Amino acid sequence: MSYNIALNFEDGVTRFIGCKEGETVLDAAYRQKVNLPMDCSDGVCGTCKGHCEQGKFDLGDEYLDDALSDEEAAEGQVLTCQMVPSSDCVIQVPVASTLCKTQVGKIQGTLAAAEQLSEGSIELAVDLDEGGELAFLPGQYIHIDVPGSGQHRSYSFSSKPGEARATFLIRNIPNGLMSGYLTQQAKVGDRLSLTGPLGSFYLREITRPVLMLAGGTGLAPFLSMLEQLVEKGSDQPMHLIYGVNKDDHLVKVDALDAFAERLPTFTYSTVVVDEASTHPRKGYVTHHMDAEVLHDGDIDVYLCGPPPMVDAVLKHFDKEGIVPQSFHYEKFTPNQAPGEVA
Known part of the structure; x- marks a missing residue:
């Protein structure tokens, strides 16, 4: 048995390693020439501390409170020298990949x-x-x-x-x-x-309703997310609002229809900016965020689109007092990497 561990470094690089059953993340990383931060490797110093965003694991009880407090452990903080995964995991490593002698x-x-x-x-x-x-x-x-x-x-x-x-x-x-x-x-x-x-824009574990907001080709990452959700399943409501400038800019609608058939809790709506359009929903995505998809703020929001759209959504949430449980966004310009902007 081997688990897939995603190590997300603070410079945006993600490195995947395989972790054997019963193996610590630190040992697995070193075995694959990724030098995660460490000093004692015995749960004493806290140098190898990171944050596990998703996945199951065991930390044992042999580390010191000075290295990892109960409060930190409850928040998902881990010591990679003590962490033994029992599923695939995603771990935030608070240093640049270059300092760990790895690269993209x-x-x-x-x-x-x-x-x-x-x-x-x-x-x-x-x-x-x-x-x-x-x-x-x-x-x-x-x-x-x-x-x-x-x-x-x-x-x-x-x-x-x-x-x-x-x-x-x-x-x-x-x-x-x-x-x-x-x-x-x-x-x-x-x-x-x-x-x-x-990039740090990616699908987290779904534990509550999800609202996805896509602008233009910002639909791409949501297609990837939905593909994975079809495979893993989810009983949480998920709604996508997909906005474009013109009618003929709406693409992959057949794929969205297929996702709606395969994911019973998934729904979507499309919005067109062009005033001359005969589309049933015109304007911007912010005009079509009904209360039923906002769940009184008990939602995880994912947003990907051009900068004006992202800024408009941020201002709309602020104006309306909408504070999602978590908010992940990425804005892009034509000649710039998505992750280099947000």
Whole structure:
């Protein structure tokens, strides 16, 4: 038996390690050449302290209170030298990845498809090389090198973790570096280099109702999250509000319909900004947050979209006095990695 442990470093890098049954996270990390912070390795100093966001584990009772207090343990703080997982886990490591002598992974793949879904969006599919590992948390992003440019662009996965084919929703920007490549030069079979995963925007364990807010190609990470939720299931209500500027910018609606069929507690609505639209819901996502999806603030909110949308939602929540139990957001600009903004 082996468990998948996601180590999230404070510089946005995520590194996945395998942890054997009965093995501590610290030992597993060192075995895989990830030098997590440590000094005593006996539960005495507290140097290896981190925060477990999700997963099951045992800390034993051989560590000192000076290293980890009962209050800290109750809040999810852990000592990686004492932590023995009994499930997959996600751990926040409060140092940069470079200080742990690890770095973001590099993956090679082959362009399988580049389909223009609408005037404003392209779906890119990449077949990963056999044996190439691509573990990530649903919602995270990756850098993709633009062939021949010496530069990269960053995109959230729309596919489920662990798939041999990774997919991405890419905004089609006139004269954009990646857009230009995909619409004018790309051919099936082109070789692509990817670096990641990255980002602190990802699906946490669901223990209460969830509200997802997507703007444009910010839908991508939610498709990945929903794929995983279909596999794991959830009995909590989940509602997605998906906003776009124009009618023809609404994409992957068939996928959302399929998720609604496979996830009985999932519902979604779409919103179009264009005043000339005949869409039944017009305006912005903030105009369509009914009380029934807000659950009096007893919700986890996930928000991904362009900066004006993210700022508008933040202001709306503040104005209306809405304080979610947890709020995770990511805003992006066309030429900037999502995680580099929020």
